[in-house]
Amino acid sequence: GAGVSQSPRYKVAKRGQDVALRCDPISGHVSLFWYQQALGQGPEFLTYFQNEAQLDKSGLPSDRFFAERPEGSVSTLKIQRTQQEDSAVYLCASSLAGTGGLVNEKLFFGSGTQLSVL
Amino acid sequence: DQQVKQNSPSLSVQEGRISILNCDYTNSMFDYFLWYKKYPAEGPTFLISISSIKDKNEDGRFTVFLNKSAKHLSLHIVPSQPGDSAVYFCAASDLGNQFYFGTGTSLTVIP
Numbered sequence: 001g002a003g004v005s006q007s008p009r010y011k012v013a014k015r016g017q018d019v020a021l022r023c024d025p026i027s028g029h030v031s032l033f034w035y036q037q038a039l040g041q042g043p044e045f046l047t048y049f050q051n052e053a054q055l056d057k058s059g060l061p062s063d064r065f066f067a068e069r070p071e072g073s074v075s076t077l078k079i080q081r082t083q084q085e086d087s088a089v090y091l092c093a094s095s096l097a098g099t100g101g102l103v104n105e106k107l108f109f110g111s112g113t114q115l116s117v118l
Numbered sequence: 119d120q121q122v123k124q125n126s127p128s129l130s131v132q133e134g135r136i137s138i139l140n141c142d143y144t145n146s147m148f149d150y151f152l153w154y155k156k157y158p159a160e161g162p163t164f165l166i167s168i169s170s171i172k173d174k175n176e177d178g179r180f181t182v183f184l185n186k187s188a189k190h191l192s193l194h195i196v197p198s199q200p201g202d203s204a205v206y207f208c209a210a211s212d213l214g215n216q217f218y219f220g221t222g223t224s225l226t227v228i229p
Binding site: 004033035040041042043044045048056059091093106107108109110111112 | 122124152154159160161162163164167207209214216217218219220221222
């Protein structure tokens with residue numbers, strides 16, 4: 001497809017369960033971002049990839065969160081031993097920029113994965 | 119600490135009138151700003167941007183104004199249409215690898 005695709009659209013997990021969220025960025029986009037959006041809040045940065053390299057993971061809230069993009073296209077965000085506070089919409093975004101820095105760049109977002117941890 | 123703030127959670131405007139959405143930021147290193155629009159159950163979509171070398175950027179019915187000394191930007195929509203009803207997010211970048219988002223303003227345009 002032409003846009004950023006995320007799956008699953010909805011995920012319900014029991015507390016303690018591991019989950020994996022998938023993102024297919026726009027073809028040819030070098031940069032890929034993961035954001036977490038809690039209810040009533042704006043998106044908050046989790047991590048950033050340039051091709052397969054994870055250049056910034058400063059936003060990951062704990063070591064239970066892990067992201068990868070092994071071939072520089074599809075990315076997976078994994079959350080181990082989910083907790084109720086992990087409940088949020090997880091947004092993936094991609095951009096064409098490949099040299100770092102975001103001036104004159106814009107992010108293209110997927111529709112997100114809504115994670116509910118019971 | 120919220121570096122980008124949208125202090126109005128909601129705004130209602132009559133169709134045909136002007137909508138003004140406001141955004142304040144605290145980090146003087148921010149030099150690129152964007153507005154995103156979000157419909158329910160969809161991801162945010164890019165609306166308009168402005169770099170710090172400008173104080174105004176216009177695209178059709180949408181104009182973004184930047185006041186660097188006040189660390190304030192605003193989005194003007196003229197004339198407002200019912201299809202503009204959505205949540206609007208302000209975002210800022212400091213040339214690093216992150217965009218910082220505000221908490222959003224929900225705009226309702228009343229027919």
